[in-house]
Amino acid sequence: MSSTEHVVIIGNGVAGITAARHIRRISNKKITVISAESDYFFSRTALMYVYMGHMKWEHLKPYEDWFWEENRIELKKAYVEKIEPASKMLFLKGEEKMSYDKLILATGSVPRFLGWDGQELKGVQGLVSKQDLELLEDNTRNCKSAVIVGGGLIGVELAEMLHTRNIPVTMLIREKASWQNVLPLQDAEFISRHIQSQGIVLKHETELKKINGTNGRVSSVNTSSGEEINCNLLGVSVGVKPNITFLKGTEIETDMGILVNPHLQTNIPDVYAIGDCAQHREPQNGRKDIEAVWYTARMMGETVAQTICGQTFKYKPGHWFNSAKFFNIEFQTYGLVNAEPGEDEKHFHWENKEGEKAITIAFDPATSKFLGINTFGIRMRHEVFDRWLTQQRDLEFILRNFREANFDPEFYDRHEKEIFSSFKDQLANSQT
Structure with missing residues (x-):
């Protein structure tokens, strides 16, 4: 395989840039990243803090501007209007063309509108x-x-x-x-x-x-x-939807998103899709076929880089996790806690009297196997819950060892009796 093979990445979000960085780390391929959104990669999750006055635009860039040239990653600000897979050609707005050897689609999401009367109005x-x-x-x-x-x-x-x-x-x-x-x-x-x-x-x-x-x-x-x-x-x-309208009329197969196999390959040779725009043909058990989440985008970027560089990897996201903030309350989730659990899933819920901390644990009522946890106002250690999910621990083990997973060990000391008492009450009520 020629070292001058040209890899083009459409999209400079976390998925596309992670792919670019890892391809550069393990190869000498020519890399071009195309985006019409911004000159440089920025942290999308921090956008709100610019509006709120907590950060400036330049603070959103994880890398200095010189990083890209030094690592031989060419950045091009342009809009791709059309892809022609047969000739491996991209048609950019303004009649410019660009050829590729390998193409990674990392075009992200756009807001979803539901066709309301008046949705085209300003504001x-x-x-x-x-x-x-x-x-x-x-x-x-x-x-x-x-x-x-x-x-x-x-x-x-x-x-x-x-x-x-x-x-x-x-x-x-x-x-x-x-x-x-x-x-x-x-x-x-x-x-x-x-x-x-x-x-x-x-x-x-x-x-x-x-x-x-x-x-x-x-x-x-x-x-x-x-x-x-x-x-x-x-x-x-x-909600959001995959940003794929520019693919209409091409041979690249789409549904809600761009359909990919476990190697993140589309139906077209040498064309891949990662991040929010990718839809898995074979989603892993319990996972959605489209996951518009920062960490899965990053993992897909790492995975596709290995495949493009000759070390074919399957995408393996592991146990589900996510985090967010609702005003000043931090939310974390590990494993699967379904909004509407079936017969094989039961929930234990606890919250403190002040209404500022809460826990919901999902478990199998037949075996007490731990399935997942949601926490609010309590910062947890990802690696601990990831290990417990892999080890398939039971609910009692989780409750007794909660201190190990908590960044604030005093939390468990303060609330241990209350949590256990609440669990016993809920268990007794469910059996009567």
Whole structure:
């Protein structure tokens, strides 16, 4: 294989840049990263802190600008309009062309809109890209009030951002509580109470029906309860979808995302897909076929780099984990805690009297095997839970050794008796 083989990566998010870095580490291939979003790779999870004034744009770049030239990774700011796999050619906006030997698609996600009347009005937007944040600056310059549709992570982040600018926020949440499509109801209600305590108005079991405008700009929304709410901004947070519209008409097979095998290969030779835009044909047990999460994007970048450099690897994400923040409460999850558990999954839930810390543990009621845990306001050690999941420990072991997994050992000393007592009560109630 020639050392001058040209690898082109479309997308400079964590998936694409991780692939580029690892390909460079183990090969001398020519690497080009194309992105229309930004000149340099930046930490997308920190976008909100720029708006909130905690960070500046330059703080979002994990690498100095000289890093790319020194590591012979060419960065090109351009928009790919079309891919022609037969000739291995990319057509860029402005009639420029670029050839490739290997192509990695790492194009990420875009906000999902549901076809509401008025969604094209100014002041209606999602929050995924650098351009979205710049648009938010414009849209909130003279904003008197805002509505957010959707109770997921992006919606909570957006609410917190607007809250720091003293913009009143109302959130429309279709479910009984925040993020209930992902979290068990008790956890979702815990989050809803916390968000409400910050001064955010939550309207549960409420859907957006219509967006009204004045002079081309959003002025109010109508809800499923018949209410009209005035607003100058409508934040859309009903999920994201893979950014793949530019692939329409190509031979590359897509469904919701770009279909890939366990080696992250598409149906076209020498074309791969990683990160938010990839859809696994054979998702691992308990995992979703599309996982728009930072750490899985990074792992896919590492995996595809090995394959492209001649060491064919299968993508093995291991045990599921994730983390997020709901205002100032940190959320962590390890293993699988289903929002709606079946007969082979039972939940133990505990929260402190102040309503600022909570735990939900999922286990198999027949064997007591530990399945997963959600924690709120309690920082846990990833490597410990990862080991316990691999060892298939039982619930009693988890409760008795909770101190080992906790960054704050005093937490368990303070709450051990209460947690065990709560578990026994719940167990007794479930058996009566």
